[in-house]
Amino acid sequence: MQLNHYQGFQAIFSRKALSLPLVFSVAALLALGQASICAMAQQDYGQVPDYNATGNIDEYSKYYEQGTQAFYASQYTQAIEAFEKALAVAPDPSLPAIYNNLATAYMRRGNYYHDHRQEPSALNDYRRGYFYLETAWPEGMERKELHEKNRKTAKENLNIAYQNMGINPADKAKHLEMAKQLRMQGKFPEAIVEYAQALDLDKKDPIPAKALGDLFNVVNLPEKSKKYYALAVGGAETGKSGIAEDEALVQLGNAQYKTGEIDKAVSNFDKALSINPANASALNMLEKIWLNEIKFNPTSVLGHANLGSVYQKKKMYDQAYQQYNAAEHFAAQDPKTSFDTKKLIRLNLGTLFQEQKNYQLALQAYETVLQTDPNSPLANYYKATLLQETGNTDGAIQAYNRVLSADPNYKPAQEKMLGMIKQQSDPAKVASGLKQYADRFPGNATVQAQIGEEFHQRKDLTNAAVFYQRALQLDPKLASAWANLGAVYQSQGKDEESADAFQKAQALEPNNPTFKTLAQGAKSDIGYKAYQQAVALQQQGKAQEALPYFKKALANNDTAEIHAAYGVSLQSAGQLDGAIEQYQQALAKESANADYNYYLGTAYHQKKDLVKAQAAYKKALSLKPGYTEAQQALASIDQQAASATLDKAIDAYNKKNYPVAFILVNEALSKNNQDAMGHYYKGLILDAQKKPTLAAQSYRDAIRYNPDFTDAYYALGVALDNAKDSTGARNAFEKFLSLSGTNDDDFVKYARERVKSAPK
DSSP states (O other): OOOOOOOOOOOOOOOOOOOOOOOOOEEEEEETTEEEEEEOOOOOOOOOOSOOSSSOHHHHHHHHHHHHHHHHTTOHHHHHHHHHHHHHTOOGGGHHHHHHHHHHHHHHHHHHHHHTTOHHHHHHHHHHHHIIIIITSOTTOOOOHHHHHHHHHHHHHHHHHHHHTTOOTTOHHHHHHHHHHHHHTTOHHHHHHHHHHHHHHOTTOHHHHHHHHHHHHHTTOHHHHHHHHHHHHHHHTTTOSSSOHHHHHHHHHHHHHHTTOHHHHHHHHHHHHHHOTTOHHHHHHHHHHHHHHHHHOTTOHHHHHHHHHHHHHTTOHHHHHHHHHHHHHHHHHOTTSOHHHHHHHHHHHHHHHHHTTOHHHHHHHHHHHHHHOTTOHHHHHHHHHHHHHTTOHHHHHHHHHHHHHHOTTOHHHHHHHHHHHHTOSOHHHHHHHHHHHHHHOTTOHHHHHHHHHHHHHTTOHHHHHHHHHHHHHHOTTOHHHHHHHHHHHHHTTOHHHHHHHHHHHHHHSTTOHHHHHHHHHHHHHHHHHHHHHHHHHHHTTOHHHHHHHHHHHHHHOOOHHHHHHHHHHHHHTTOHHHHHHHHHHHHHHOTTOHHHHHHHHHHHHHTTOHHHHHHHHHHHHHHSTTOHHHHHHHHHHHHHHHHHHHHHHHHHHHTTOHHHHHHHHHHHHHHOTTOHHHHHHHHHHHHHTTOHHHHHHHHHHHHHHOTTOHHHHHHHHHHHHHTTOHHHHHHHHHHHHHHHTTOOSHHHHHHHHHHHHSOO
């Protein structure tokens, strides 16, 4: 076990500052179809500090002056070289000015490259300018108004350079690709800028964060490195980044070590070891830290104890024993050493002996602690593991019970106890042991849920449900217990209860994709079963009884298919408006479904809304050419429309309004030209207008479409008589008589007389 109470020492670290500059305003012009940048930089005349505390002031002043002279002579490469030398020896108060001027020189040179169409070189210099002004600007260092103005200019220049190179600044993948290439070329500041661009586009991505931590480490800016490693650790914790969390913690710890934050570094190294006990980098750094502690403070109790813990983890048992002994020796001499620290050292010795299978010495170490602190959870726990390891099951259970009596939430003891119960071969004993274990923690929701899971795994659904319910009574916000209870109900066929439990789990953790899927699936199952019941009732002719089941189906599974089937049932029950609404809902989800359009047409047809019915039938036919039912329905609408118009024509004829009657009868025949009755009435209208020849033609059309049309033959005979066609008239009357049968009315008598009197 690691003793994490670090009593710090002052480590000596060499500080080599990397300084960064700033630029001036940039105007974007368009020339020759290409964005042109003219950055007019203004140098920052930072005053040289009047003291000799840090850095060589004379040397700094010399390089600063050389850089300034070269800059104003437009010798930007020489200015950059001089400013970089000045940066290496700059005192802290001068950093903002040198950062600004170095960046300005890079940007001015970038403008030169841009004007000479050397875009890759221009882009690299603009990256450098942005690097100094933005990405590497020291944390907490204040910007003056000029610096802020130049920082914005650097960003503008960088974006224009991207534009000239055909690079989309919002393309994260492109930034990562360029960053990798620049890194391989050894252009670390430029690579840093590209990784920073990628991170700006996705601030939760640990990949560029880790890369930035690595690169800032390379360029010796540990404060920046530390910042980005912390971001990488946050991303690694999600488990979705591809970055090992323990390695990210080690890198963060290394950066903290470099900046003198030893306590934080130790904490992160310990966290890395808790994730991966075999992490050699973490162990080596801890060894280095505690050796350094002992070097500066040879009697450090915690230094020796923690170094012993490191050696124990590295399986260097003799060295570990020596360090624990040294820790106990110095603890005995130092009255300030707490009793808890002494107990921890003794317990560490016990775990060392136990790891070496020296059980007698290990037990003595644990008993030494228990003599003074009988309820020590840690001492009882280690003693229990030793007894379990040596086969003393009863003694181990008693020791675990003592641990849990002192601390019911001591998870390692809970797991060990549970493991011993589960290892029993008799299922009845296992079940009894699980229940007794749960009864030990009547107020612990986590334990109750855990026992529920154990019964669930053994397919004992009844007991699983009991313990999940107990857990949820204690903690209704336990999402996993709701989900597991939902799974139990689902296996028991309790659909409503299952869906309710899954929905509660999802409500507690709305971003959990598994809970969302389970809740949706359970709800969908309820809807599907209700749909099956509705369809079965509908097929039995029980449309009215099916309606509630359709409503339930839709409430749980809102699909086009169910809407359409519900519409059919409503239509069968005579609820046409409701049916139309359901068909429209179905079409809102599947507008290209020919059947749903046809169903909608039938409902409108039944309501005698022929215009909407016709539109729906035509839509169905366009989606499904040759759709027989739609074709027949459209023909039926045409016949109905023609019949209605013919009725109007007949009414006008009866009222002797022959011109209107003629127009209407022609309209009816345009909709249904094979209507014998329509042609017959057209003939009557023409007869009434003293046009027997035309009337005769209409009668012949009526007979053509209905060869047994008795009245049409009689009317034809009369018309032909009036047209002085005796032979034709006689033939028409003869046909009329043949169809009249035994009928002996006035029309028959007249026809006989005309046949007799007509010349042969």
